[in-house]
Amino acid sequence: MAGLLPDQDPTLFLLACLAPAPRALEAWSTWRARHGPAEGMGGAQRSLRSLSAVLACSLLEAGASLDRHDATWLRAAQLHEQRRTERYQEIAAAVLASLSAAGLPFLLARGAAVAEGVLPKPWLRHCHDLDLLVPESHLDRASEVLVQSGLREEASADAGRAFLHRRLLPVRLHPKPLPSPFFGPLLEDLQVRARQATILGTSLLLPSADDLLLHVCCHAACRGGRTSLRWVSDAHAIVVQSEEIDWSRLRTTAADHGLSAQLAVTLGYLAHDIGTPIPSTLLEALAADASRADGLERELLIHAARLGEGGHFGTLWQAVGARSRISLARWLLVPDGAYLKRLEASPSPSGSQLLLRHWHSRLTAAPSALARLAFQGSP
Known part of the structure; x- marks a missing residue:
């Protein structure tokens, strides 16, 4: 990737x-x-x-x-x-x-x-x-x-x-x-x-x-x-x-x-x-x-690819094709529960709590991500 x-x-x-x-x-x-x-x-x-x-x-x-x-x-x-x-x-x-x-x-x-x-x-x-x-x-x-x-x-x-x-x-x-x-x-x-x-x-x-x-x-x-x-x-x-x-x-x-x-x-x-x-x-x-990789393995690969782009999702999004963007969108919006649990350093809460926490972090990061995308797309 x-x-x-x-x-x-x-x-x-x-x-x-x-x-x-x-x-x-x-x-x-x-x-x-x-x-x-x-x-x-x-x-x-x-x-x-x-x-x-x-x-x-x-x-x-x-x-x-x-x-x-x-x-x-x-x-x-x-x-x-x-x-x-x-x-x-x-x-x-x-x-x-x-x-x-x-x-x-x-x-x-x-x-x-x-x-x-x-x-x-x-x-x-x-x-x-x-x-x-x-x-x-x-x-x-x-x-x-x-x-x-x-x-x-x-x-x-x-x-x-x-x-x-x-x-x-x-x-x-x-x-x-x-x-x-x-x-x-x-x-x-x-x-x-x-x-x-x-x-x-x-x-x-x-x-x-x-x-x-x-x-x-x-x-x-x-x-x-x-x-x-x-x-x-x-x-x-x-x-x-x-x-x-x-x-x-x-x-x-x-x-x-x-x-x-x-x-x-x-x-x-x-x-x-x-x-x-x-x-x-x-x-x-x-x-x-x-x-034959399961959802967790695929999302860990996306996690690693994002690190390779300096942690910037927008940069990764622009670098891949349409098919990969479907996987990226799924990872961004509804990630695998096992993946979210892997990210937890402390004892994991319920799956719904993890997903809510994930959405909150994504919404918090959204303004800066959109600004970065706009800047990268400007002439």
């Missing part, structure tokens, strides 16, 4: 980063003809900046014909990320060691798991935080350990705990792989399938390749995949660098937790637009599973 995936321009940039040499060079030539680096990586496309080192590695290894300006900033971006990664690893190593010394169970997640557990060169993944999956029963103790290690606890936007290292690195502990209102596999299931690895001097658990791929793709879909494009390079790396992926288990996990649609959208983009080698049989199976 619109709002979940990068559009044509950032896709060219991603191809320059990830595709084999001939296609990467062609994509770079097309993108560079439209943009200077500073302009092309600013504004709405500022998330491209975090892929500068990946781009540099791709183009320099492919022997791209670069003018002096481009060659200079690409080499500078590569060197900057290498030095930055050394500082990141120093902080992350201390955090991981403190939790391990306390005997606490945890899994390395998201960007750090890709950088340290998948990529041959960790500096190819720009990491600006450290995400760990910690069983809920151990959250309090893990928090105590981090505070004793000098981290400052901060407000958290979800059910987890958030901390800030004195060198300004955010550290987050999550009891669930996916944010509310999305449900994913239980952390206990990920632990059973995880593999043991030594990362930055600490023996710990890394999610299996299929679980990490599901985590990266569905987290991006849940948050709106345009917000950050690092999920594309992360997922591509997992597929390309992993020795073996249990594709059958990946499909089953997605189907069991109502994530087939999100996975079909994200993996479909990777396969068709980026050229990531994903089995066509899996894509067909996911599409079939997604076609």
